[in-house]
Amino acid sequence: MPLKIIASTCTGCSACEPECPNVAISEKGGVFKIDPSKCTECEGQFDAPQCVSVCPVDGCIVQA
Amino acid sequence: MDASTLAPTAFIGIGQIKPLGAAPEPASHGGCGTTGGEGKASCGSSDGPQDMPAEIWEKVKNHPCYSEEAHHHYARMHVAVAPACNIQCNYCNRKYDCSNESRPGVVSQKLTPDQAVKKVLAVASEIPQMTVLGIAGPGDSLANPKKTFDTMRMLHEQAPDIKLCLSTNGLALPDLVDEIVKYNIDHVTITINMVDPAVGEKIYPWIFYNHRRITGYEAAKILHERQMLGLEMLTARGVLTKINSVLIPGVNDHHMMEVNREVKKRGAFLHNIMPLISEPEHGTYFGLNGQRGPTAQELKAVQDACAGGANLMRHCRQCRADAVGLLGEDRSEEFTLDKIEEMEVVYDLDKRRSYQEQVEAERQQQHAAKLDALASAQASMPEVDADMKVLIAVATEGHGRVNQHFGHATEFQIFEVSRDQAVFIGHRRVDLYCQGGYGEDEQLPSIVKAINDCHAVLVSKIGACPRDELKAAGIEPVDQYAHEFIEKAALSWFADYAGRVGRGEVAHQPRGDASIRQGAFTSEAAA
Numbered sequence: 001m002p003l004k005i006i007a008s009t010c011t012g013c014s015a016c017e018p019e020c021p022n023v024a025i026s027e028k029g030g031v032f033k034i035d036p037s038k039c040t041e042c043e044g045q046f047d048a049p050q051c052v053s054v055c056p057v058d059g060c061i062v063q064a
Numbered sequence: 065m066d067a068s069t070l071a072p073t074a075f076i077g078i079g080q081i082k083p084l085g086a087a088p089e090p091a092s093h094g095g096c097g098t099t100g101g102e103g104k105a106s107c108g109s110s111d112g113p114q115d116m117p118a119e120i121w122e123k124v125k126n127h128p129c130y131s132e133e134a135h136h137h138y139a140r141m142h143v144a145v146a147p148a149c150n151i152q153c154n155y156c157n158r159k160y161d162c163s164n165e166s167r168p169g170v171v172s173q174k175l176t177p178d179q180a181v182k183k184v185l186a187v188a189s190e191i192p193q194m195t196v197l198g199i200a201g202p203g204d205s206l207a208n209p210k211k212t213f214d215t216m217r218m219l220h221e222q223a224p225d226i227k228l229c230l231s232t233n234g235l236a237l238p239d240l241v242d243e244i245v246k247y248n249i250d251h252v253t254i255t256i257n258m259v260d261p262a263v264g265e266k267i268y269p270w271i272f273y274n275h276r277r278i279t280g281y282e283a284a285k286i287l288h289e290r291q292m293l294g295l296e297m298l299t300a301r302g303v304l305t306k307i308n309s310v311l312i313p314g315v316n317d318h319h320m321m322e323v324n325r326e327v328k329k330r331g332a333f334l335h336n337i338m339p340l341i342s343e344p345e346h347g348t349y350f351g352l353n354g355q356r357g358p359t360a361q362e363l364k365a366v367q368d369a370c371a372g373g374a375n376l377m378r379h380c381r382q383c384r385a386d387a388v389g390l391l392g393e394d395r396s397e398e399f400t401l402d403k404i405e406e407m408e409v410v411y412d413l414d415k416r417r418s419y420q421e422q423v424e425a426e427r428q429q430q431h432a433a434k435l436d437a438l439a440s441a442q443a444s445m446p447e448v449d450a451d452m453k454v455l456i457a458v459a460t461e462g463h464g465r466v467n468q469h470f471g472h473a474t475e476f477q478i479f480e481v482s483r484d485q486a487v488f489i490g491h492r493r494v495d496l497y498c499q500g501g502y503g504e505d506e507q508l509p510s511i512v513k514a515i516n517d518c519h520a521v522l523v524s525k526i527g528a529c530p531r532d533e534l535k536a537a538g539i540e541p542v543d544q545y546a547h548e549f550i551e552k553a554a555l556s557w558f559a560d561y562a563g564r565v566g567r568g569e570v571a572h573q574p575r576g577d578a579s580i581r582q583g584a585f586t587s588e589a590a591a
Contacts (some may be wrong), residue, residue, distance in 0.1 A: 011158050012174070013203055015148035018210075018276075046275050053277035056149060056158045 002039035003049055004064040007031045009019050016051035016061070025051060060063055078098075104237075120333075121249055122306055126195045126420070127227060130306065130334060131249065132379045132488060133431075136462055137423050140196040141187050141388040144173065145179035145211045149203035150235050151271040151287065154349040155310055155340055160197075173386065174202075177214040181400060184219060185411050186404040187350070187388055191395070192419035198229040200253075201495070202386075206236040209243065216247040225413060227251065233286055234273055237294030237470065245301050245577055253306040254291055259326040261285040263319050267312065269349070292330060299331030306334040306377065311366055312350070313358050314339070319526065320366050324373040335370065339363050339580045359516055360578035364489060378490045430464055436551035445483055445555065448562040452572070453482045455491065456557065457515040458550050459523040466545050466553045469527035476515055479554050483562070485527035486554035493579065512537045516577040519561070522553055538575070 002024075005016075010031040017025045017032060024038035034051070042049045052061045116124075128135035149158065175183065185399040188194050197219060199205040205212045216228055230244070231253035242253060261306035264284025271283040278286060298305050308325045311317055324335050340357040342350045349355075357367075368375055390394040457476035475493045479486045492514040495507045506529055515521060520540040524547060532542045540561075543555035565572045 009148075009159075013147040013149065013158055015150070015203070017208065018148075020270075039560075048277065053275075054148075054150070054272045056152060059091060 001041060002036035002064045003034055003041055003051065003061050004036070005032050005034055005061050006059070007033070009060045011057060013056060015054045015056065019050035019054050021045045023051065034061075034064075039064075055063075076355060079575045092478060101456055106193050117447050120304065120358075123227075124333075127199075127229075127251065128190075128196060129229075129253075129380070130304065132377075133242070133427075135379055135390065136177070137193060137427050138196065139191055139194040139388075139390045140198060140384055141184065142198045142200045142383070143175055143215065144213050144386040145175050145177055145180045145181060146199055146200050146201055146425050147174050147203045148207045148210035149167065149201075149233075150207040150273070151233050152269050153233075153281075154267055154355075155219070155312070155342060155351075156348075157347040157351075160499070175401075175403060177211055177218065180215045180216045182409070183222060183399055183401075186407045186409045187399055188223060188411050188416065189386075189411060190287040190398075190407075190486040192224075193414045194398070195228060195253075195420070196227045197223075197289070198231065198251075204233050205230040206232040206240050209236070209240055213243050213247065216249060216324060216466050220247045223291060223411060225416060229253065231255065233280045233287070234291035234294045235273060236290075238290055238297055241294065241297045241301060241303075244298070244303060251306065252306050253540050254296075254322060255308045255310070256291050256327060257310050257312070258284070258316055258319060259288060259292075259323050260319060261288055266315050267310075269507070275583070292326070295327065304333045305331070306336055307332045308336045308338060308380075311339050311358050311363055313339050313356060313362060317358065317362070317366055321369055322372070324370040328373050332391045332569070334377050334421050335373070337363070337370065338380055338382055341382065357580060359489075360492065360514075360580055362577075363580065367489075376501040378488060378589055426566060434464055434549045434573055437549045437556065441555035442484075442558070443553045446557045446563050446566060447477065448483045448558075450483050452562065453480055453490070454561070455480055455517050456554055456574070457518045457521040458548060458554070459521070461473055466548050466550055467524050467547050470521065473523070476518075476521065477550070478515070478518065479550065481554045482556045483558070486551040486558075492580070508533050512539065513579045514540065515578055517575045519575060520557060522550075522557065525575055538573075 005025075011063075012027070012030045012032065014027070014032065019029070021042060022038045022040055024035045025032055026035070049061070055061050076387045124130040126134050128138050128140050154476055166488070184197055185400035191306050199215060200573060212230060216230075219228060225236055228247060228249045230249060232255070234254045234256065237252075237254065257267050261281050261284035264287060265281050268287060270277050270279045271287055272278075273286055275282075295305060295307075305324075309320060309323055316323070320337060327335060333418055340350065340355070342348065342357045346349050367378065370376060381534070382438060383394065386396050387394050388399055456479050458466055458479060459470055459473040460466060460477060461468045461472075473494060475491050477488060477492050478519070480489050481487075494511045494514045512534065516539070518539055520542050521534060522545055523540045525543055526534075526541050534541045542557055545556055548556070561570075564570045
């Protein structure tokens with residue numbers, strides 16, 4: 001199950017982008033999006049999804 | 065930069081004006097020294113070359129944030145290349161982005177490193193007294209190391225005369241000290257709000273560290289340890305450090321002296337204690353939960369209590385992460401991406417140097433004239449109790465003089481005046497009283513609130529209406545020292561006031577407290 005970024009609450013701060021171990025996050029129109037084909041929810045890589053852990057907006061990154 | 069050289073005794077700051085007979089003490093470690101007697105309380109950023117080693121004076125003399133005197137002459141700019149942050153603070157809400165709002169952490173336009181360099185060169189050509197470039201966010205400069213250091217590297221190559229600074233929460237600092245030194249970044253600000261994780265966990269809900277979101281006491285403990293380590297490492301490398309602390313009543317106000325002591329011990333050059341900016345509409349945790357900011361007197365009490373420890377900066381305007389210009393002004397609207405695209409940018413180092421030499425000469429003349437004026441004001445001081453101290457507000461457009469119309473002031477400088485000296489203690493931001501040539505009566509109560517702890521307000525001119533209302537509020541409007549140097553005007557007024565008190569014409573009464581207006585200055589707010 002991939003994660004997605006809710007564009008309307010994304011501040012475009014870019015904190016998530018370099019943390020993604022799968023290079024699944026990119027910028028589009030000032031906000032960020034997750035490529036669902038690359039997202040692993042960090043399973044087997046980290047205890048918790050890196051993007052969710054670093055995102056300053058609660059509830060911005062959720063299950064797709 | 066720093067092409068011009070100074071005579072070793074060229075300047076002394078306002079805070080250096082000492083009572084007769086007070087001998088200077090030797091400079092303390094790491095930089096700004098302390099001075100004897102009353103001068104001590106105001107030392108900090110008002111210091112001059114005799115208070116510190118020559119190489120440190122070279123680093124601070126043209127830096128508006130590190131030298132109170134320099135901030136009247138030299139400008140700074142911030143470029144917003146660092147949007148990401150690695151911690152959450154309860155006074156910060158990164159979602160809010162509006163040009164009418166002004167506080168650290170807020171910007172209108174994010175920049176790439178290439179855009180930032182172009183903007184810096186454009187501003188440096190237009191504003192030759194712009195001597196300092198900082199990266200202060202809007203997130204954390206060191207949580208965006210690639211963007212921050214790419215920008216610094218290019219500027220180090222293309223604009224070698226500009227001083228480079230950055231500000232950080234300190235979490236990533238120990239890992240990046242080598243990079244900081246490599247690009248000759250010789251001023252670093254660390255925001256340190258506590259030296260006790262039990263206090264810290266009330267300020268920081270979480271940090272992101274070693275690939276984990278960490279909360280509570282553990283988060284604050286890691287942050288604290290990283291901040292102290294980073295500060296020690298910078299001191300060991302000779303990088304000047306300023307510590308910013310947000311004063312949060314009921315959370316860290318009683319703790320601030322300890323913060324001051326600990327950062328001084330680790331070699332911090334300057335300590336800037338700033339009021340919490342907290343309004344529900346900012347959407348911050350503190351704002352939404354009714355945490356208030358300090359009053360003017362609460363802030364002053366904490367600053368005064370810390371005097372004698374690490375030196376205090378008192379002229380901070382808490383500017384945005386994309387501010388441009390002198391402190392207290394913001395010209396960022398003149399340098400938006402669209403506008404710099406159309407500008408012809410010629411980075412002329414010689415032109416900048418010669419302009420800065422002019423500024424330096426003017427600064428020296430102004431300083432000498434000020435000293436003369438002060439000596440004459442002090443000579444005519446009547447017999448007064450040395451402990452009698454009052455605050456006054458001053459309207460000024462710069463050049464160190466009382467030269468602004470009351471109705472045109474968007475901020476007042478506050479001086480603490482006694483028989484022996486007039487010491488700058490800070491600024492108060494106000495809403496413009498005079499708009500379109502007419503006084504706005506509804507603005508006056510907010511101005512009175514902002515300077516309510518002052519006995520007098522010194523202006524170049526003032527209309528009849530606000531004059532009467534200020535008097536009714538117990539604040540004396542004073543325009544007879546128009547265009548004089550501020551310290552001379554302040555001491556002359558004080559001599560006159562003390563004389564009236566001595567003759568029983570007025571009763572000397574303590575004033576009340578004043579409120580701190582939320583947010584820094586923006587051009588929009590003044591328009």
